[in-house]
Amino acid sequence: MNLAGKTALVTGSTSGIGLGIACRLAMAGANLVINGFGDVEQALGAVRRTGGQVRHHPADMSDPEEIAALVAFVESEFGALDILINNAGIQHVAPVDEFPVERWDSIIAINLSSTFHTTRLALPGMRKRGWGRIINIASVHGLVGSAGKAAYVAAKHGVVGLTKVIALETAREAITCNAICPGWVLTPLVQQQIDDRAQADGDRLRARHDLLAEKQPSLEFVTPEQLGELTLYLCSDAAAQVRGVAWNIDGGWIAQ
Numbered sequence: 599m600n601l602a603g604k605t606a607l608v609t610g611s612t613s614g615i616g617l618g619i620a621c622r623l624a625m626a627g628a629n630l631v632i633n634g635f636g637d638v639e640q641a642l643g644a645v646r647r648t649g650g651q652v653r654h655h656p657a658d659m660s661d662p663e664e665i666a667a668l669v670a671f672v673e674s675e676f677g678a679l680d681i682l683i684n685n686a687g688i689q690h691v692a693p694v695d696e697f698p699v700e701r702w703d704s705i706i707a708i709n710l711s712s713t714f715h716t717t718r719l720a721l722p723g724m725r726k727r728g729w730g731r732i733i734n735i736a737s738v739h740g741l742v743g744s745a746g747k748a749a750y751v752a753a754k755h756g757v758v759g760l761t762k763v764i765a766l767e768t769a770r771e772a773i774t775c776n777a778i779c780p781g782w783v784l785t786p787l788v789q790q791q792i793d794d795r796a797q798a799d800g801d802r803l804r805a806r807h808d809l810l811a812e813k814q815p816s817l818e819f820v821t822p823e824q825l826g827e828l829t830l831y832l833c834s835d836a837a838a839q840v841r842g843v844a845w846n847i848d849g850g851w852i853a854q
């Protein structure tokens with residue numbers, strides 16, 4: 599798969615899954631714009647080592663105006679936005695009647711509404727150039743629920759629904775929209791949940807095992823590298839008629 603000449607934007611890609619996907623697309627030759635907080639230099643270095651040109655934009659994905667600035671930045675830096683990976687996401691775990699209202703609002707804004715905003719802003723350019731790929735990093739929680747994750751599950755189900763609508767609206771064009779639904783991937787977002795469990799019973803290894811054993815029959819984490827390969831496939835010509843799927847890659851989680 600050769601993505602030379604294509605430009606990809608991966609939101610929330612300074613760590614975890616987004617960074618893994620950005621590195622894989624860069625390795626295939628794409629120009630990259632990464633986004634997110636934290637150690638930006640380290641993330642830029644990781645992408646640079648794998649391939650082509652890369653820039654960072656610090657847009658807060660909860661803010662529609664900053665998202666508009668991000669999409670404009672991609673188009674002005676590289677002249678196009680061909681591959682849009684909606685990946686930015688956060689988590690908060692609490693029962694619904696104790697769920698902090700501001701955390702609900704942030705999760706809906708970052709995990710769901712940002713995907714609407716990037717897509718509505720990127721589509722006109724994709725249409726003008728006659729090609730595009732939109733890949734939404736949803737979750738198994740876009741397909742099934744888990745107690746304590748009201749906002750996250752609602753947002754990810756929303757992402758899966760939005761994916762289907764965008765796929766239908768682009769069905770007669772060389773633009774596809776699909777969702778990827780990972781199970782547990784060992785990233786900072788999940789490490790936090792392991793740490794919270796370990797705090798309760800004091801044993802990190804057991805917390806890690808129990809987290810997997812509850813949901814993921816393989817008892818192994820999905821890796822950012824595996825998600826990068828699936829993303830690359832969805833960008834390929836072979837996937838031109840894969841439209842509107844919610845593709846779980848989850849160690850058997852939702853086969854149960």
Ligand code: NAD
Binds near residue numbers: 633708735779785786
């Ligand atoms: P992570 O915490 O490692 O990375 C999240 C990224 O998003 C970081 O780059 C962070 O800086 C960025 N980010 C956070 N808030 C932002 C904001 N307001 N604006 C811009 N960037 C922001 O998390 P991850 O596990 O790599 O998760 C990435 C995506 O994958 C999320 O959408 C998550 O829901 C999804 N996902 C993760 C798992 C998992 O097990 N880790 C499973 C299924 C789905």
